[in-house]
Each structure stands twice: as C-alpha cells, then as structure tokens.
Amino acid sequence: MTGPYLIISADTHAGLPTERYRAFLDRRHHAAFDEFLARQDAMAEARKDLGLQNEEFAEEWFGEHAEELRAGWDAARRDAELDADGVAAEVIFPDADAVSATTAAPFGAGLGMVGADYEPELALAGAAAHNRWLAGLCQDSPERRRGVIVAPIVGDVPGAVREIRRAHADGLRGGIMIPSMWGEGERPYHDRCYDPVWEACAELGLPVHTHVGAAPRHELGTHLGLYVTEVVWWSARPLWFLIWTGVFERFPALRFGVTEAGAWWTGNLLWQMDVAYDREHGTRKLASFGEHMRRRPSEYFDAHCFIGMSTPKRRELAQRYEAGVGNLLWGNDFPHPEGTWPHTRDWLAHAFADIPVDESRAMLGLNAASVYGFDTAALAPVAARIGPTPADLGQDGADTTLWDVPRRTGRHWLTGPDVPAVIGRPL
C-alpha cells in the first residue's frame, strides 16, 4: 500500500510539426498537402477569431517551454518529460500543439475532425500519415506507449476499416479515435453502416474513442463561451448512441471511451438513462426502448465503456462512485497547457490527498492498464524509479472516512436511497 504508484496517462498528445508529415504521406497527395500547408496561416487566423488563442499566454507558454515541447515528437525528450512528471506510460492522441496548432496532421485528421467537413479520401490519407509516424514513435520505449489510431470513419467505412487494420498491423495498440461529430447530413453512429468498424475493433481489441475538440462552429459563431460549454456534450454524444441502439449487444467485445471531456456529467447521464429504462413514472406512456436493450444502460456502461477523465477536478472525484471508480482513467493531457504537465506531482497531491489509495491506484494507472493491455510487470521498474508514493501525495494518515457514505451509496437509484450522497468538507 505504500509503494510507488504505477501512473499511466490515458490522455497525451503527439504529432510532428505539420510540414514534416509530408514524408509519411502517399506521394499522390503531395500536391493537396501543399495546398493544405498554404492554408495554415488562414487557419491560424480563424482560430484566433474563434477565441481559441490567447496571444499573451501563447508567448509565455512557448517562451518558457520551447525546448521541452519538442517532446511532442521526440521520443527521448518525451520519456524525460514523462519521467519528471512521474508518468510511467501513456495513451497517445494526435495534435501535440493545442495552443497554436503547429503539429496538425495533414488535412485536419486530428482532434477537431467532423465527418461532414472533410473529404474522406484526404482525411484517410492524413490519418494514415499520422498513424505511420506514430507507430514509429511507439517503437521507442514500447512498454510505455499505446498509440491511438486516427480513424475518420465517416464517409468511407471500408477505407477506414482498411486503415484501422493496417495501423494495427503496424503496431498501434491504443485503440482508434473517431470523429466525435458525424456532422449534418452524414449518417449517425447508430447506423448499421458503421458495423464493420465496430466489428474490426472488437476483433482486434481496439477501444474506440472520441476525444474532446469538435463542436458545431457554424452554430456557435465566435462565441467562445458557447464552445467551452458545448464541446463536452458533442464529444460524449456517441456514448449514448452506442448504448441505446444495441451496438454493444451486437459486438460484445467492443469497448468505448470518451477522453478529455471530464467525468462530471457521467453520474447524471447514467441516472437519467437508467430511470428512463426502468420505466419510472415519466416514461410509462412511452413504448419500448427496443428488444435489443436487454440490460440497464449503466450495465452496458460498466461492461463496455470508460471515461478518460484526464485531469479531474475535485468536484468530479467527489462524484466518482456514481461513474464507477473502475471506469475512470486519469490523464495529464501532456503536453497541452490545460493539462497538469509539467507539475503533475503537485496536481496529484492536490486532487488525490484524501482519496483512498486503492481507488487512486485504479484511477491513476490500473484501469488504463486493463483497458489498453499495458504490461504492468514490464512497467514496474519504471514506476519504481519515477512513481510518486502515497506519502508523496499526502495520503499517509489522510482521513478517508468522509467517503464512507458516498462509497456505500454508489448509484443511489440502484442501491436504495432516493438522493445522492456526495459529502464534502463541512463549511
């Protein structure tokens, strides 16, 4: 109970400086890539118009971290930064630079992709370029890395499945990232046309992810507050599309995760779906939820889903028994400035000081080890060398009894009480 933590970040980012992706792109797309590069300045201006870049902050960030940020694509530098942060292993999503987008994979094949907004052939080509490069990165310290396959599945399902299989054969084992938004006019994720994607991922043991990023910009305009408020919902949306429409019944080995969209909405979502499914008063007048629904929504969630909550707020950790401690995966969002790098050790001490050690071990590493198949024995020496201990997080002697009632209560709608129990420190 007192040994160092095996800390796995279920949310990191890597990507080449954009122009260097050319070497990983099929030659027939080079001309289109030149045009894409020529539009990068206009894209940067558009980002500024959307309020996505605070100039003063950007200057400070790049000034202070110029050298360290090479970790976005340099494996040795990357290991050094992970070591310093106490992180033994990582699950790698695209787009290393979330401040000024200088590491964008070709043709927008990254966090912000929306199915309706890209040209499928180019998006798949850009994704393949990134996936090829990422497979190389993951060959350095392979026990520490799981690379996520970028998979623009909307528009060309067979092409996407081919790329998923190719990238898997190439060594990528971190699952796939699909566009969180299919976009207006494209087929939603309950459509059977996507079954070959779910089938391939179930067969290959690749979890399917959405990652926060996309939102309906044409509706939100340049109102940054709208973007910040809605982006979580759009990222999480495919989760209930899969749960309610029988996808997990058809593909029992499929796993699905929502990354960097927080976990604060999870308890409410499960409560709302379960009480509807149980046909409490408000849904008695409605017809069936479908013969394919054989279990409560929260049971599908527990069996198939996880939340890459990244850097949890204390509010979210306080509500962890509703989401399920075993379903929550911590991440440092390295090297994004909204993450905890390079101060992860301090952040962990702040957030986890009164969280029971066994629960902390689950959320900080063991849950991710299980979802992504990390070899914990192979990682043990790394953890022993760099991992913070419970004492380092201030957990020795911490009073964890505050959590007794919330833990026993769990999902109150299933355990009996008619109100939740989230007990904070008394004012």
Next chain:
Amino acid sequence: MTGPYLIISADTHAGLPTERYRAFLDRRHHAAFDEFLARQDAMAEARKDLGLQNEEFAEEWFGEHAEELRAGWDAARRDAELDADGVAAEVIFPDADAVSATTAAPFGAGLGMVGADYEPELALAGAAAHNRWLAGLCQDSPERRRGVIVAPIVGDVPGAVREIRRAHADGLRGGIMIPSMWGEGERPYHDRCYDPVWEACAELGLPVHTHVGAAPRHELGTHLGLYVTEVVWWSARPLWFLIWTGVFERFPALRFGVTEAGAWWTGNLLWQMDVAYDREHGTRKLASFGEHMRRRPSEYFDAHCFIGMSTPKRRELAQRYEAGVGNLLWGNDFPHPEGTWPHTRDWLAHAFADIPVDESRAMLGLNAASVYGFDTAALAPVAARIGPTPADLGQDGADTTLWDVPRRTGRHWLTGPDVPAVIGRPL
C-alpha cells in the same frame, strides 16, 4: 408557517381538440388546415414509429380519465381538477394531449416545433389560432391562469413580434414559448436578428420559455432512448446561448426559463460555465469570453433565468442549492400522464416531506408568483380552500437538519469548498 400552501403549477397544458381550432384560424388558412387535418393520421403513425406511444398505456389512460381530460379545454372542468390536485394557479403551455396528440394546434405550432421544419406563415397562423383560443380560456378564473403565447420566432421575426404584441394585448400574460431548436440552416439565438423579440418581451414583461419536446429526429431515428436522453439538452440549449452572448446585457429586463426539462443539469452547467469564465487552469490558454460578459454566468442566471422543473425527482431537490432555491418552479404538468395529476398531493408528500417549509413555499408557488406576476392576495382564498398544509405533506416535525451543510455550501465553487455537499440519508 403552518397555513396552507399557495401552490402554483408553472407547467400545465391546454389545447382544443385539433379540428376545433378552425374557428380561431384566419379564413385564408382554412384550405391549408384541411390538408393539415388530413395528415393527422399519418402523424399519429409516425409518433408510434418513434416509440412515443405505448398502446396499452394509452388505452388505460383514456379509459380511466375520459371525462377529466376534457379539462384540457373546458375551464370549469379545469378548475375542478386543479382544485382536487391542490393547485391554486397555473402557467399554461400548449398541447393538452401528450399521449396521442389529439389537441395539436394547427400546423404544428406546439411543443415540438423546430424552426427549420415549419413554414413561418403557417406556423404563425397556427400559433395565433391557439393564442386566441387560450386568451378566452384565461378569461375564466383569470386570477388563476397565465397563458403562454406560442411564438414561432424562427423565420419571420417581425411577424412573430406582431403576434406577441397582439396576444399580449389580447390578455395573455404567461410569457412566450419559442422553438427550443432553431434547426439546421436557421439562425441561432445569438443572432442579432432576434433582438426585436427579446426587446418586445423585456418591454412587455413577458418571460421567454423553451419547453421540452423537440429533438433532432433525423439523427435519432426511431431510437426512443436517444430521444429521452437528448431532449433535455436540446430544450435547455438556448439558455446558455443567451447567457454567453450578451443578450441579458442588452435587455436587462429580459427573463428566460426552461420548462419541463428537469433541474438536474443546472448545478453542473453553472459550475462549468463559472469556472471557465473565471479562467481557471483549463481555460487560461483561451482568449476573452467577450467584452459583453461583465459578470459570471451564474450571476446572469440568478438575475434573469428560472427553471420550470415541473415534477422534481428527489435527486434534483437534493441538489437545489446549486441551482438556487429561488430559481426553481414546481409544476404538475397537468394533464399529462408523466406529471403528478391527479395524485399531486401524494407526490408532494413524497418529494417534499423533509424539505424546509420556507423553501417549499418558494418552489411550490412564490417563485412562480414572482416570475409571472400572480396576485397572491387574490389567490389567497383559493389557497385557503384547496391548498395542502405542511402537515399534509408530512413536514411537521420533519428533520431538516440533513440539509444544513448543503445549504451553507450552496455553490461550492463560489463559497470555498472544492467539493459539493449533497447529503443523503445514510445507508
């Protein structure tokens, strides 16, 4: 403290059997109305395909309540049902029949309207027919009724403003109901084109509402679970559009409410908006939220918004201090089967037994009296005659000390603690 409650339902429904709206419709739309009526059977089939009607339940419901359901359009019958339920006054939305939609206003001008899906001229004509009829209904027992003006504002803003002013002059004082969804391709509610609507409502003292009902059916297909899970979000969405984009700065007298979409999401929403606005770690990299944002989102919420939570679950009441006790309006959703009629007295005793009496008085009536300008002196005799007392709700001698810490904590992100306090009964 022991006297009867003044109970105001901030969510009831009234509407004529569809074909009887003809008398309230301009003659030039009669031909279109005949076509609309001819499509009602097909619409009913479509509702069944969507899972919105449980045949067995519908048969039972109409069998048991055939006579009482005439209260949907008959004022005397209505007063008798409200009396029996202990409800002194009501705020009236359209669509009395939410089981088989036999009281739909012409051309879809009701709860389910989506801006992009209607023809503005017809929608306004249908709304006017309903509004004219409703003004008549409200002339019976006027002290007990506030009729909500149906206002399809998307597509023809000047026409909608004319109808709002006409209906207000006709005596309707319950505010307006706008489509919760503008729909794909139509202008979102941050667009300045809607300023004349906000201006008129601010001037006339009419609260603007969305009411639960619409959802993007073309994306959800016939998957009822998706509809149930998403419909709340689509109904609440305009709330943050108005808060983040300066509408309440431009129209300081404007009030906005979300009705029958529950209140369970409110605390999370306010927390998330406030911490973003306060530029905590996760939003430092972003630019400004706009010069028009002079206060925290929760301050705009408190000053301008309310939640017509209708029939609250215990879970929602337990979280009332984050939403704000003064912002929550109870409703019985009469005469919809998902509401509490005809058993409201029992439901109140179940939900409110351990809620402090002063807070119950606010949520059950006084908040609505303030938002809608009910004359509480005129209603006092009605309340004295029919209102349940705290003793009737089991509140005399109830232990309310359970709520002391949650009440003192309130919105923890503003009061200090880093975790919420929602204390349920210990398991």
